[in-house]
Amino acid sequence: MKRYRNGEIWDFEHEIAVPGDRPVILGLDGGTTSTVCICMPVLPVSNPLPDPLPVLARAVAGCSNHNSVGETAARETLEQVMADALSKSGSNRSAVQAVCLAVSGVNHPTDEQRILNWLRDIFPSHVKLYVQNDAVAALASGTMGKLHGCVLIAGTGTIAYGFTEDGREARAAGAGPILGDWGSGYGIAAQALTAVVRAHDGRGPETSLTHSILRTLGLRSPDELIGWTYADPSWARIAALVPVIVSCAEEGDEVADKILQDSVEELALSVKAVVQKLGLCGEDGNASFPLVMVGGVLEANKRWDIGKEVVSCISRDYPGALPIRPKVEPAVGAALLGWNFFMKETYKEAYNR
Amino acid sequence: MKRYRNGEIWDFEHEIAVPGDRPVILGLDGGTTSTVCICMPVLPVSNPLPDPLPVLARAVAGCSNHNSVGETAARETLEQVMADALSKSGSNRSAVQAVCLAVSGVNHPTDEQRILNWLRDIFPSHVKLYVQNDAVAALASGTMGKLHGCVLIAGTGTIAYGFTEDGREARAAGAGPILGDWGSGYGIAAQALTAVVRAHDGRGPETSLTHSILRTLGLRSPDELIGWTYADPSWARIAALVPVIVSCAEEGDEVADKILQDSVEELALSVKAVVQKLGLCGEDGNASFPLVMVGGVLEANKRWDIGKEVVSCISRDYPGALPIRPKVEPAVGAALLGWNFFMKETYKEAYNR
Known part of the structure; x- marks a missing residue:
């Protein structure tokens, strides 16, 4: 594992025995008012999904939209909320298999790449990382992790975001x-x-x-x-x-x-x-x-x-x-996305071996 | 004359002999980008007005909209630009007969009263003070000081402001x-x-x-x-x-x-x-x-x-x-307003005596 930039945030890890037998997924929903991180166990493949979904921990922090609070504060908020969720789960970074980070303010591939670079600095290289606009987590919270259909968000702001089953995506509004x-x-x-x-x-x-x-x-x-x-x-x-x-x-x-x-x-x-x-x-x-x-x-x-x-x-x-009308919150949607993404990548790797 | 709050700004006055024989008017136009102060001699009553108008000095400073820069900075800017105009004219506060201050951000009688209180702290009690929205100076720049008709301003912002000859006023737009x-x-x-x-x-x-x-x-x-x-x-x-x-x-x-x-x-x-x-x-x-x-x-x-x-x-x-289309700038309009106001008040006082 790499040397980590921010020692204090991850200090709790020294006190936790490595729970190698319980791999986990992190799902984050970062809006303009708060950021939620969900820690979920890696689920066995099943259809339908267990109801209720097993959630190991939920952590909440402030705004992580870099347009609103700046890059340094946004990054620190994201890192802190992930550490909190892992610590509450009695887990740590070596158990993480995938992270799905859905944050508002991701409007362009450069935004996505910058956040991927942050995450790569925090997690070892085998961890699957997935960065999206927060609208995508909201869609997944309604479809239980499947990227298909259209989500309409209308709160303080509004955006419409959609995916086809073969992975094409489109958005409208959401420009403030x-x-x-x-x-x-x-x-x-x-x-x-x-x-x-x-x-x-x-x-x-x-x-x-x-x-x-x-x-x-x-x-x-x-x-x-x-x-x-x-x-x-x-x-x-x-x-x-x-x-x-x-x-x-x-x-x-x-x-x-x-x-x-x-x-x-x-x-x-x-x-x-x-x-x-x-x-x-x-x-x-x-x-x-x-x-x-x-x-x-x-x-x-x-x-x-x-x-x-x-x-x-x-x-x-x-x-x-x-x-x-989704029954789970967007951060759970993000975790389900992370899980789907992990399963797909893992099977693909197994197949290519 | 009262003791003045801000010594440094008015230091130049010690070096100027009191020009008691040349009474002056100050006209200020305070927009969201800059503030202009014009120092004009008190004109004899004439119709039409002299062309070009006699202007003793013109000074420029930054923004004086209290909504934009805060009250302290707005007040300091206004005080400094008046001192500059007087200093450039070789004049000082004892020569001032009237001040017309037209600033953006004056939308309510409380705004007007606050600015009058500032001015009263700077000038002796016999000086006529007149505070208005900056649109009024723009109107006066077109009518050469007469408050009658309607002005339409459309730059970064927009406002329409009008006066009847008997002194009723109305505005539309200008709300940002x-x-x-x-x-x-x-x-x-x-x-x-x-x-x-x-x-x-x-x-x-x-x-x-x-x-x-x-x-x-x-x-x-x-x-x-x-x-x-x-x-x-x-x-x-x-x-x-x-x-x-x-x-x-x-x-x-x-x-x-x-x-x-x-x-x-x-x-x-x-x-x-x-x-x-x-x-x-x-x-x-x-x-x-x-x-x-x-x-x-x-x-x-x-x-x-x-x-x-x-x-x-x-x-x-x-x-x-x-x-x-006005041929003079709004600060000159403000000075003409100040002059009209001074003449009216002076005649009224003379009549009531």
């Missing part, structure tokens, strides 16, 4: 609030704030959003929204207003209703673009494929149900879409 | 990029970047913006736009892409053309909202009023002329709009 993620929680809330300003200016129709949003934020006048908005650039803080907009729409406010309708169309459009590019719907347009739905905007489960509307909008064009 | 300033340079450029991402995703039509913007930024793929966009949150950096979009529209790109058309409608809508609220067009809708046009987006003067299109869009509803 400046680059047109209008269907996201942030997008919905920013449009509602804009509607309040426009009504106040005389550029748009009156809306009950004005009263509801000002009351929620403890402000007296729409003029004060400007100061509130720019005082803290956190996207999640603005996205937290989504329930207020849903309530206004449920009470019949046309402006709020229009914002949610537009969001439904935007979210459905991202999925349709991915389905189209990958031909997930087959040549006749009716083939079935998993459509995994994840994130606060889709799970609100209110009378005005954004997730339900998105599914019906997609189903009109692609009746084969099979909506799935 | 998150709150719907879609017609601004930033708004135009962000929509163009979004169009590139959407075309790449399969969510929108192909556009020549892709090739032109990537070439301008030295990027190879639309995927790299995400990293470029979020690497530096400066609005001006994104707004700098406007000429690329204008070129694409001139060459017939429909996506670019639509973005500019939308921007024209947005900008015209801000002006119409102000005109409507203030009744600047009179009861029959045909009364004439000054329409001052300021900022890089309106001054591009290309074949696709955004400013010209905005004026025709406004004129269709309000044929009395008289477009004015």
Whole structure:
């Protein structure tokens, strides 16, 4: 095993006997608010998978998106959360067979390669390493590790990501609030704030959003929204207003209703673009494929149900879409991906020998 | 005169004989990139005003928007630029009769009061102080100090601001990029970047913006736009892409053309909202009023002329709009405002005596 860069993080390993008889997989889901690492035993091949899945340990740390916290902090967070999960499992790095790291901010092969280099510095060379955008873990959490179908995530941000069974992939949206993620929680809330300003200016129709949003934020006048908005650039803080907009729409406010309708169309459009590019719907347009739905905007489960509307909008064009609400978290999806990847590589190596 | 907070800034005053025979006015224009201070002699009442206007000195400093640089830095910048202008004029604070300070970021009476308190700490009590949003100085630069009509500013940001002759005022837009300033340079450029991402995703039509913007930024793929966009949150950096979009529209790109058309409608809508609220067009809708046009987006003067299109869009509803392109800078407008304010207050005091 290599000499490791960061001694302290891995100090616990000296106190653990090498558990050579229990090989493990690490699955990581790194979002913009937190990072979760799951340590799972290597499962025997079985269909269906055991339910519940055996999880040895779960560890949580802060943000590991390098765009948000910088490379050094991101790397330290990832390393720490893996060490925590192994330590909690009574395991260590020599038991690890594969690591699947799914982090937000992986948008380009250079991002992937940089993270692979980090990981290679931590784990011995036989460990299978697999780096992906966090959307891929969310897909796997709905398909129990199979990379097939399309996932739609809509929380503070939004992205649609899909895979064909033969390994082609495509994405749509996920480019953040400046680059047109209008269907996201942030997008919905920013449009509602804009509607309040426009009504106040005389550029748009009156809306009950004005009263509801000002009351929620403890402000007296729409003029004060400007100061509130720019005082803290956190996207999640603005996205937290989504329930207020849903309530206004449920009470019949046309402006709020229009914002949610537009969001439904935007979210459905991202999925349709991915389905189209990958031909997930087959040549006749009716083939079935998993459509995994994840994130606060889709799970609100209110009378005005954004997730339900998105599914019906997609189903009109692609009746084969099979909506799935995952029962496990994305980090488990990442671990299942890591396991699949390990099995495939191991069989391939055995075959080539 | 009071004891002054910041000794060093005003040290030059010890070296200047008090020029009691030459009373002066200070006009300040504080934008998000720079702050300009003009020192003008108090003019005798004349109509028309002397051309060119007598300017004793001009000083320039950095950003003085408290939302952007914080209160302490904003105050120091304002104090320093006033001291520089007075020092260059061979004058000092005892010669100052009025100060008109027009700074961006003044959106609420509490902003105004805070800045008045700063100024009151610097100048003796007989000096007339006048604090406004920077849009008001831009209006005055077109009307030579008269607060009547509407100004439309469209540079990195945008705002419409208007006054009636009897002193009522109204504004529209100016709430920044998150709150719907879609017609601004930033708004135009962000929509163009979004169009590139959407075309790449399969969510929108192909556009020549892709090739032109990537070439301008030295990027190879639309995927790299995400990293470029979020690497530096400066609005001006994104707004700098406007000429690329204008070129694409001139060459017939429909996506670019639509973005500019939308921007024209947005900008015209801000002006119409102000005109409507203030009744600047009179009861029959045909009364004439000054329409001052300021900022890089309106001054591009290309074949696709955004400013010209905005004026025709406004004129269709309000044929009395008289477009004015100011010949002096906003800080001179601020000084003229300060002068008008001083004259009015002085006559009022004389009358009440």
